[in-house]
Amino acid sequence: MAHDNAQTAGIDWSDPHAFHHDPSGHHDEHDNLHPHVTPWQHLVFVLLALLFFTALTVFAANAEAWAVSMGVHITHFWNVVIAVSIAVVKASLVCMFFMHLKYDTPLNTMVLLTTLFVFGLFLMFTSIDLGKRGMVNPVKAQIIQPGGNGIGMVKGGGNLGANITTARKKQAIERLAATIAADHGRDTPNEEDLAEANKEFWFEFYHHKVEDHHGEIPPRHLDDTENIHAEWLAHHRRELDARRVSDASHSRPKHGLTPGLFDTEDPQDGREHDGGHGVEQNAHTGGADGEH
Amino acid sequence: MTAINTDKPVGESAGRKQMPWERYVQGHHWRNAEDEFDAAKFGMWLFLSTEILLFAGIFVGYAIMRMLHPQAFSNGSHYLDVRWGGLNTVVLLISSWTVAMAVRAAQLNQQKWLRVNLIITLICAIAFFSIKLGLEYIPKWSVGKRPGALFNYPFASDPYEPMWWSIYYTATGIHALHVLVGAGLLTWVLVRSFKGIYGPKNYAMVETSGLYWHLVDLIWIFLFPLLYLIH
Numbered sequence: 237m238a239h240d241n242a243q244t245a246g247i248d249w250s251d252p253h254a255f256h257h258d259p260s261g262h263h264d265e266h267d268n269l270h271p272h273v274t275p276w277q278h279l280v281f282v283l284l285a286l287l288f289f290t291a292l293t294v295f296a297a298n299a300e301a302w303a304v305s306m307g308v309h310i311t312h313f314w315n316v317v318i319a320v321s322i323a324v325v326k327a328s329l330v331c332m333f334f335m336h337l338k339y340d341t342p343l344n345t346m347v348l349l350t351t352l353f354v355f356g357l358f359l360m361f362t363s364i365d366l367g368k369r370g371m372v373n374p375v376k377a378q379i380i381q382p383g384g385n386g387i388g389m390v391k392g393g394g395n396l397g398a399n400i401t402t403a404r405k406k407q408a409i410e411r412l413a414a415t416i417a418a419d420h421g422r423d424t425p426n427e428e429d430l431a432e433a434n435k436e437f438w439f440e441f442y443h444h445k446v447e448d449h450h451g452e453i454p455p456r457h458l459d460d461t462e463n464i465h466a467e468w469l470a471h472h473r474r475e476l477d478a479r480r481v482s483d484a485s486h487s488r489p490k491h492g493l494t495p496g497l498f499d500t501e502d503p504q505d506g507r508e509h510d511g512g513h514g515v516e517q518n519a520h521t522g523g524a525d526g527e528h
Numbered sequence: 529m530t531a532i533n534t535d536k537p538v539g540e541s542a543g544r545k546q547m548p549w550e551r552y553v554q555g556h557h558w559r560n561a562e563d564e565f566d567a568a569k570f571g572m573w574l575f576l577s578t579e580i581l582l583f584a585g586i587f588v589g590y591a592i593m594r595m596l597h598p599q600a601f602s603n604g605s606h607y608l609d610v611r612w613g614g615l616n617t618v619v620l621l622i623s624s625w626t627v628a629m630a631v632r633a634a635q636l637n638q639q640k641w642l643r644v645n646l647i648i649t650l651i652c653a654i655a656f657f658s659i660k661l662g663l664e665y666i667p668k669w670s671v672g673k674r675p676g677a678l679f680n681y682p683f684a685s686d687p688y689e690p691m692w693w694s695i696y697y698t699a700t701g702i703h704a705l706h707v708l709v710g711a712g713l714l715t716w717v718l719v720r721s722f723k724g725i726y727g728p729k730n731y732a733m734v735e736t737s738g739l740y741w742h743l744v745d746l747i748w749i750f751l752f753p754l755l756y757l758i759h
Contacts, residue, residue, distance in 0.1 A: 269561050269729060273635045274628070283625040290617050290752075294610060297757035312598075312759075319753035326749045334628040335742045336735075341566060344573045351577035355584040362588055366595060 272339035282333045286326055293322040549637075549727025565732050572736040576743050579706075583747050586699045590754060593695055597688035602759050604692030607673065612663050613756035616656050617748060623652030624745040627714070627738040634721075634731035642726060642734070646718040649741065653711035660704055668693075699751055706744045713737040 296318045300310045332338040337345050416433045417425040425433070558564040594601045630645035672680035675697045679690035717737050720726065726734050 269565055269731075271635050271728075271731075273632060276629065276632065279625060279628050279632070283621060286621045286625075287618060290614065290621065293753055293757060294614055297610070297753075297759070300759070316758055319757050320750075323750050323753050327746050330624060330742055330746055330749065334624050334745075335739055336631075340569070343570060347570070347573045347577050348580075351580045355580065355587075358584055359588050359591060362592060363595070366592060 272336065274333060274336070274339070278333060282329050286329055289322050289326045289329075293319055296322070547724035547727060549725055549730045552725075552727075552730035561729065565735075568732040568736060569739070572739050576739060579743055582702070583699075586695070586702065587750070587754070590695050590699065593688075593691055597686070597691060600686040600688035600692050601695075603684070603686050603689060604696065605756060605759050607668070608664075608696075608756050610756050612659055613752050616659050617752045619652050619656050619659070620745045620748050623649045623656075624742055626652070627741045631731065631734050631738050634726045634734045635728055637727045639721070639724065639727075642721050643718060646714055646721065649714055650711055650718065653707055653714070656707055657704060657711075660700065664700075665697075696755060699755065703744065703747050703751060706740075706747070710737070710741045710744050713740060 297315070300315055303310050331348065337348070413425050413430075416429050417423060419433075420429045422429065554561040554564040558567075626645040626648045630642050630649065633639075633641035633645060668674075672682065673693055674680060674690075675694035676690050679693060681689070714737055717726070717734055720733070
């Protein structure tokens with residue numbers, strides 16, 4: 237990099253051989269670019285900083301495991317926040333110096349920031365939707381979990397700390413058992429109840445499979461050991477399918493937007509029909525009470 | 529102050545043929561060379577914004593699937609080897625630096641350094657792709673760690689691990705595709721640089737191809753922690 241010493245500092249690099257150099261001082265501005273040339277020392281420094289931050293983020297990821305071995309449990313939240321924050325710092329360095337945004341017209345930076353803003357909206361509204369479904373219908377909330385710990389991948393991983401996932405699954409199974417028991421008017425389901433629920437589930441499962449594919453695809457069996465993955469999926473879906481309700485990861489459509497519209501039995505059967513006026517009357521009465 | 533010896537004749541009268549970049553003139557519809565250059569760069573940034581939005585869909589998909597099936601994704605990141613991901617990160621960072629140096633060399637008419645930096649970048653691109661394919665894709669695919677319905681790994685411990693592999697192969701696969709496209713662009717720049725096309729008056733192609741390569745690096749900067757580091 238011999239060009240960078242003080243002797244050559246005054247050279248017009250867009251015309252280093254002075255082809256267009258006019259001794260009279262009339263310089264043709266219209267033909268030349270006047271770029272900002274980043275000093276190579278800056279670029280080397282940025283590269284070293286990027287490598288440093290790469291080492292740091294790997295170190296931070298390992299630190300979680302070390303902390304666990306010393307009895308400190310770093311939550312999954314901080315694991316994510318640290319990793320993504322370091323990535324943002326690295327990306328900013330690349331954008332500012334390697335991509336010259338620091339020295340460019342601000343228009344290019346505006347394009348990038350606008351894009352990132354749209355990305356933020358995309359992520360935010362999707363996350364809010366998924367995270368807050370439980371506020372509308374509690375049964376849709378239980379699948380969303382804060383984080384896994386790779387417990388299935390580590391021998392003796394049961395010592396890693398609170399296994400949230402297992403607790404949630406246990407909770408879901410208990411709720412399912414309670415639902416089955418309630419169907420039979422009991423506090424806890426007995427063997428026959430569970431067997432019946434299981435049979436009911438498989439009937440529904442096969443029925444919908446066959447119906448969806450017009451009978452072209454044969455139903456899968458639990459002893460279809462050649463497709464062990466299909467077996468797992470089917471087994472896992474049992475809990476949710478048995479309840480026949482939508483949750484965060486499976487949508488079970490009803491017939492039409494109006495609940496009960498196509499039901500063969502009147503859902504209000506056995507109750508006194510008010511002809512739809514009851515709600516209005518109650519609301520009116522409530523309002524009148526509030527005024528007094 | 530200038531180091532050029534003005535006693536000697538300069539320009540065409542020196543008996544030296546001008547290089548192509550020296551003869552470059554901006555399109556007649558541009559007010560000046562700088563307007564043309566800035567417009568080209570702005571156009572490249574607009575294109576890069578659409579690329580960012582393409583990967584935004586993948587990142588949001590990753591976030592949603594991770595929220596729904598954290599155990600599967602936690603298992604999934606344990607399957608990956610941080611050493612190869614880290615090595616690929618270093619390879620891409622170095623290649624990004626050499627591209628920045630190549631742009632600088634073009635700005636300063638250092639033709640030799642322009643080519644050297646571009647060649648190092650292409651070697652890095654080949655290294656990245658070789659590591660990705662030979663040490664990650666092939667060993668994983670061959671034991672059944674495949675996306676979605678192709679999944680055939682007998683020792684998985686979570687039923688949603690196929691979903692993890694779908695996200696993994698989609699994200700890194702589209703990224704690897706961008707590595708190939710970027711390497712193709714830079715190869716084109718390298719070939720043309722041997723003809724002396726790029727220099728201080730004409731380096732928009734070096735700059736915009738470089739921006740594309742930096743974007744590839746940017747995406748990997750986020751993919752690396754999300755896939756390999758977050759358990």
